[in-house]
Amino acid sequence: xxxxxxxxxxxxxxxxxxxxxxxxxxxxxxxxxxxxxxxxxxxxxxxxxxxxxxxxxxxxxxxxxxxxxxxxxxxxxxxxxxxxxxxxxxxxxxxxxxxxxxxxxxxxxxxxxxxxxxxxxxxxxxxxxxxxxxxxxxxxxxxxxxxxxxxxxxxxxxxxxxxxxxxxxxxxxxxxxxxxxxxxxxxxxxxxxxxxxxxxxxxxxxxxxxxxxxxxxxxxxxxxxxxxxxxxxxxxxxxxxxxxxxxxxxxxxxxxxxxxxxxxxxxxxxxxxxxxxxxxxxxxxxxxxxxxxxxxxxxxxxxxxxxxxxxxxxxxxxxxxxxxxxxxxxxxxxxxxxxxxxxxxxxxxxxxxxxxxxxxxxxxxxxxxxxxxxxxxxxxxxxxxxxxxxxxxxxxxxxxxxxxxxxxxxxxxxxxxxxxxxxxxxxxxxxxxxxxxxxxxxxxxxxxxxxxxxxxxxxxxxxxxxxxxxxxxxxxxxxxxxxxxxxxxxxxxxxxxxxxxxxxxxxxxxxxxxxxxxxxxxxxxxxxxxxxxxxxxxxxxxxxxxxxxxxxxxxxxxxxxxxxxxxxxxxxxxxxxxxxxxxxxxxxxxxxxxxxxxxxxxxxxxxxxxxxxxxxxxxxxxxxxxxxxx
Amino acid sequence: xxxxxxxxxxxxxxxxxxxxxxxxxxxxxxxxxxxxxxxxxxxxxxxxxxxxxxxxxxxxxxxxxxxxxxxxxxxxxxxxxxxxxxxxxxxxxxxxxxxxxxxxxxxxxxxxxxxxxxxxxxxxxxxxxxxxxxxxxxxxxxxxxxxxxxxxxxxxxxxxxxxxxxxxxxxxxxxxxxxxxxxxxxxxxxxxxxxxxxxxxxxxxxxxxxxxxxxxxxxxxxxxxxxxxxxxxxxxxxxxxxxxxxxxxxxxxxxxxxxxxxxxxxxxxxxxxxxxxxxxxxxxxxxxxxxxxxxxxxxxxxxxxxxxxxxxxxxxxxxxxxxxxxxxxxxxxxxxxxxxxxxxxxxxxxxxxxxxxxxxxxxxx
Numbered sequence: 001x002x003x004x005x006x007x008x009x010x011x012x013x014x015x016x017x018x019x020x021x022x023x024x025x026x027x028x029x030x031x032x033x034x035x036x037x038x039x040x041x042x043x044x045x046x047x048x049x050x051x052x053x054x055x056x057x058x059x060x061x062x063x064x065x066x067x068x069x070x071x072x073x074x075x076x077x078x079x080x081x082x083x084x085x086x087x088x089x090x091x092x093x094x095x096x097x098x099x100x101x102x103x104x105x106x107x108x109x110x111x112x113x114x115x116x117x118x119x120x121x122x123x124x125x126x127x128x129x130x131x132x133x134x135x136x137x138x139x140x141x142x143x144x145x146x147x148x149x150x151x152x153x154x155x156x157x158x159x160x161x162x163x164x165x166x167x168x169x170x171x172x173x174x175x176x177x178x179x180x181x182x183x184x185x186x187x188x189x190x191x192x193x194x195x196x197x198x199x200x201x202x203x204x205x206x207x208x209x210x211x212x213x214x215x216x217x218x219x220x221x222x223x224x225x226x227x228x229x230x231x232x233x234x235x236x237x238x239x240x241x242x243x244x245x246x247x248x249x250x251x252x253x254x255x256x257x258x259x260x261x262x263x264x265x266x267x268x269x270x271x272x273x274x275x276x277x278x279x280x281x282x283x284x285x286x287x288x289x290x291x292x293x294x295x296x297x298x299x300x301x302x303x304x305x306x307x308x309x310x311x312x313x314x315x316x317x318x319x320x321x322x323x324x325x326x327x328x329x330x331x332x333x334x335x336x337x338x339x340x341x342x343x344x345x346x347x348x349x350x351x352x353x354x355x356x357x358x359x360x361x362x363x364x365x366x367x368x369x370x371x372x373x374x375x376x377x378x379x380x381x382x383x384x385x386x387x388x389x390x391x392x393x394x395x396x397x398x399x400x401x402x403x404x405x406x407x408x409x410x411x412x413x414x415x416x417x418x419x420x421x422x423x424x425x426x427x428x429x430x431x432x433x434x435x436x437x438x439x440x441x442x443x444x445x446x447x448x449x450x451x452x453x454x455x456x457x458x459x460x461x462x463x464x465x466x467x468x469x470x471x472x473x474x475x476x477x478x479x480x481x482x483x484x485x486x487x488x489x490x491x492x493x494x495x496x497x498x499x500x501x502x503x504x505x506x507x508x509x510x511x512x513x514x515x516x517x518x519x520x521x522x523x524x525x526x527x528x529x530x531x532x533x534x535x536x537x538x539x540x541x542x543x544x545x546x547x548x549x550x551x552x553x554x555x556x557x558x559x560x561x562x563x564x565x566x567x568x569x570x571x572x573x574x575x576x577x578x579x580x581x582x583x584x585x586x587x588x589x590x591x592x593x594x595x596x597x598x599x600x601x602x603x604x605x606x607x608x609x610x611x612x613x614x615x616x617x618x619x620x621x622x623x624x625x626x627x628x629x630x
Numbered sequence: 631x632x633x634x635x636x637x638x639x640x641x642x643x644x645x646x647x648x649x650x651x652x653x654x655x656x657x658x659x660x661x662x663x664x665x666x667x668x669x670x671x672x673x674x675x676x677x678x679x680x681x682x683x684x685x686x687x688x689x690x691x692x693x694x695x696x697x698x699x700x701x702x703x704x705x706x707x708x709x710x711x712x713x714x715x716x717x718x719x720x721x722x723x724x725x726x727x728x729x730x731x732x733x734x735x736x737x738x739x740x741x742x743x744x745x746x747x748x749x750x751x752x753x754x755x756x757x758x759x760x761x762x763x764x765x766x767x768x769x770x771x772x773x774x775x776x777x778x779x780x781x782x783x784x785x786x787x788x789x790x791x792x793x794x795x796x797x798x799x800x801x802x803x804x805x806x807x808x809x810x811x812x813x814x815x816x817x818x819x820x821x822x823x824x825x826x827x828x829x830x831x832x833x834x835x836x837x838x839x840x841x842x843x844x845x846x847x848x849x850x851x852x853x854x855x856x857x858x859x860x861x862x863x864x865x866x867x868x869x870x871x872x873x874x875x876x877x878x879x880x881x882x883x884x885x886x887x888x889x890x891x892x893x894x895x896x897x898x899x900x901x902x903x904x905x906x907x908x909x910x911x912x913x914x915x916x917x918x919x920x921x922x923x924x925x926x927x928x929x930x931x932x933x934x935x936x937x938x939x940x941x942x943x944x945x946x947x948x949x950x951x952x953x954x955x956x957x958x959x960x961x962x963x964x965x966x967x968x969x970x971x972x973x974x975x976x977x978x979x980x981x982x983x984x985x986x987x988x989x990x991x992x993x994x995x
Contacts (some may be wrong), residue, residue: 043901050863126887
């Protein structure tokens with residue numbers, strides 16, 4: 001009996017234990033069910049969703065930037081091209097390693113302080129997964145060193161990149177412009193125009209000149225490589241590819257040699273020149289001196305050079321042809337003359353007496369002629385050929401500012417020409433309304449008088465002057481200046497000519513036009529204001545000189561170039577077209593502080609005409625002429 | 631007992647064939663998955679093979695130790711473990727904000743020791759008082775559980791403390807802890823959840839919150855859960871195939887040979903693989919429970935039942951974490967994860983099961 005109780009207890013204990021085992025087994029089954037239930041949810045119910053997530057993890061689209069279009073001159077000579085070079089680029093993906101990698105790289109190849117500075121600046125501007133170039137255009141030796149030490153340089157990659165090269169250098173800087181790295185402002189503009197996607201993988205964008213205005217055509221379409229990437233974003237292998245489409249090539253009207261000749265002809269003067277084909281508006285040459293080396297800007301110019309360029313008193317970054325505004329001076333006279341004839345204010349033979357000055361009724365103020373003592377009896381033809389100020393003072397006074405404004409506006413003064421380049425200034429064609437709006441002041445008769453010889457408020461760009469001159473040359477057809485003549489499709493290789501844009505046709509009576517043209521031709525003949533510049537030319541030039549005042553000359557004082565320091569000397573202007581009988585080229589030249597148009601500006605135009613019309617290259621160019629005046 | 635047989639063969643007499651088969655099957659799967667997850671790293675694979683060999687050796691050795699000898703190890707092991715835990719609290723090294731390591735010439739976590747010492751100690755205690763079991767014995771048992779539990783909890787190491795607590799609880803449960811006490815304790819525990827939440831460390835709270843919404847921190851702590859659930863989910867019914875898992879091969883899964891190995895397995899072998907693996911674990915547990923049911927002594931019964939449930943608890947906590955239903959705690963997947971210490975500890979437990987299973991006749995006589 002004594003033994004029975006513990007045995008009975010043991011049975012009871014054992015039964016209870018077995019019960020507990022069952023409870024434990026049930027608990028395990030519950031846990032297993034929970035696991036398999038979760039597995040069912042993830043692997044069966046949500047499988048599609050997770051497979052998509054895994055694919056998104058795995059596959060990334062790596063953009064392949066298209067080759068940028070070339071820019072060629074009218075004879076298919078290269079102005080902007082691409083070349084492939086190796087670049088060392090670092091990524092910020094592993095920030096802890098970046099400084100160490102930088103230090104390692106510096107031990108292997110030479111990194112200049114400038115390169116380091118621009119790298120740090122780009123790094124600060126870049127996004128996290130972008131690679132940032134540290135050193136461009138690596139030599140073969142540097143590439144070999146970096147490749148051999150690749151394992152020591154986490155986050156560093158040597159990449160083959162396309163670079164832009166501007167062969168023509170500074171001479172073409174204001175035409176071709178340059179590309180630079182895409183910055184936040186560019187990015188915002190791309191986003192707003194919906195082009196952001198097409199710029200994934202693109203590092204550079206056109207910043208100025210044609211590179212800017214034809215960006216859409218030059219850029220092309222970005223392709224994509226479908227890459228398998230690992231968790232750290234490294235590409236493991238390529239899956240498929242949508243090839244990029246290269247940008248379109250541009251062929252310009254511009255002649256590279258003509259451009260070089262025009263630039264040389266300036267000597268050490270600064271200024272601007274633009275030559276147009278009066279029939280098409282094609283820009284044959286466009287010089288703004290000084291220029292700059294556009295190659296400096298491609299991968300971020302270093303701050304010192306930029307400061308030097310930007311602060312230079314010669315303002316090399318300003319395109320004077322499009323953005324420089326100057327009073328037209330006497331170059332306005334052919335247009336004023338045409339206005340007088342066409343509006344019936346003058347007949348060609350009407351005589352104005354020039355005593356050497358003009359006075360308004362009831363005023364003693366003398367508006368002086370440039371020629372002391374005056375030109376005597378002057379008709380329209382002589383007034384233009386000899387640039388008689390008094391004639392045009394009186395004509396302007398008789399015409400009134402309103403009619404003058406409206407007629408000159410038909411030549412495009414005070415309005416953008418519509419050239420295919422950005423940043424053009426509209427200049428300023430003054431009127432009574434304008435003065436009221438702008439200055440809240442009434443218009444004074446004296447302002448009309450000086451407007452007659454292109455002084456006062458009136459401001460033009462050299463491009464406007466050239467475009468207006470082209471209208472005299474082509475008989476009143478207003479064509480928009482164009483730099484790009486044709487565009488080549490990269491797939492078909494077919495050149496597609498760009499349309500000539502004619503804004504309108506100004507009806508001018510042939511007789512009146514002939515008078516003006518004759519006056520301009522005689523300005524280039526002995527007795528005319530720019531006769532010396534035309535001497536010996538085997539073709540006829542029609543031209544008009546002008547002077548844009550830099551400092552005002554006091555009443556009673558005389559302008560004396562010799563006594564003024566060069567920077568205070570007047571800007572010399574010259575407009576012309578040739579051959580006068582059947583014009584194929586029209587130019588406007590502005591020489592800063594050049595003094596007389598006939599002596600500094602006209603010879604530059606002559607050099608351009610000579611080459612364009614006869615193929616003659618200048619020998620030893622002489623810029624300082626001996627003409628009396630304009 | 632044939633005296634002429636080789637010692638090695640006689641040693642194998644104490645190996646339970648069913649358990650060994652099941653364990654070797656899981657280890658085989660583990661080898662395949664570690665091979666894939668390590669990118670066929672020869673070092674990893676050979677390291678894993680060495681660990682497996684070592685652990686199986688330990689298992690066979692322990693299987694040959696009779697349970698009554700094993701039970702005698704309990705008290706000294708337990709005391710040593712608790713003393714070391716106190717040592718940790720006083721002199722331990724702080725790593726990652728927790729005081730868990732003791733520098734004994736090598737870094738050592740005494741909490742590892744307790745994983746076996748606590749069940750051994752409790753089983754020994756209940757076995758010793760089998761005939762006179764009363765309420766006070768459960769109280770003492772509870773105290774024996776609470777001491778190391780609290781010491782580990784304040785290191786802090788919530789995960790290990792919970793696992794240890796679970797194993798101690800299982801033992802008390804199989805020893806006959808009354809249902810009233812269990813249910814009452816559960817109710818009390820549920821009621822005190824808000825208090826526990828308040829006592830939790832920031833990083834622990836974050837882990838729990840992360841579980842509720844992993845996308846709230848996709849590149850931080852939530853990354854692990856997101857990537858492992860993507861891996862498992864993208865595996866589908868039959869998986870992407872061995873060494874074909876993109877989440878695995880392309881590095882998206884963290885810790886993928888160790889704690890997150892189930893993500894690799896789920897991706898490459900799919901739901902079918904998961905059913906097979908869970909089935910194998912269930913079979914091991916079932917075999918363990920059968921051994922417990924047949925065990926002649928209370929010590930054997932308690933150890934076999936507790937170790938079996940404990941194994942599945944590890945399976946559940948690891949898989950639950952990797953598939954995103956439990957917080958991230960550093961618990962390896964039994965028999966699957968790469969890592970020598972855990973594997974040896976685990977097969978040591980299996981060895982105890984085998985000892986209990988095969989020393990039946992001897993003890994009864």
